[in-house]
Amino acid sequence: KAGVTQTPRYLIKTRGQQVTLSCSPISGHRSVSWYQQTPGQGLQFLFEYFSETQRNKGNFPGRFSGRQFSNSRSEMNVSTLELGDSALYLCASSLGDRVQFFGPGTRLTVL
């Protein structure tokens, strides 16, 4: 089975721009979670989608949003980028037993 894939792998944006990241889960996995990882804050939960519905949401501003499609693929969007949004964004899929299968991540740099 193919693993979780994330595109793009690297991204450079400037402040004020917006960005969309994509995640394709493992086939058959209906839950997709997004995390932000920074050296200072560690791994922070953004949101989780299950069957196209947002099931959980972390403590992030409304600039961070996401969605899930009927094929379980998910996207997250960050609008009005700030320098502090520079991070590794990780997507993970699961079958629902809470074991997460992570993708390689998207490294976002905001200049």
Place this chain on the structure above:
Amino acid sequence: SQQGEEDPQALSIQEGENATMNCSYKTSINNLQWYRQNSGRGLVHLILIRSNEREKHSGRLRVTLDTSKKSSSLLITASRAADTASYFCATGPLLPGNTPLVFGKGTRLSVIA
């Protein structure tokens, strides 16, 4: 906020030695998981221990769970240079459908050849 807190934050050992990492958490859990992350990559699931289990083994990994102390430990025996990575514990809540896993900040393990 992070529930799991790993200790130590960083650990450096010689190849062949054992490495022990600890995780403490605050609230009741359904399960506790350990993950490994190589530099700048995604996390890889290592092992899951349920709240009614006390010890679990997987290859060179041994995990213990003490729910009375709200703590867990991960032991890597006969470490190798390839074990160099960050290790995270994650706690699974009592109601898995309603709340997400909560990750700690990790222990950075360096195994010197």
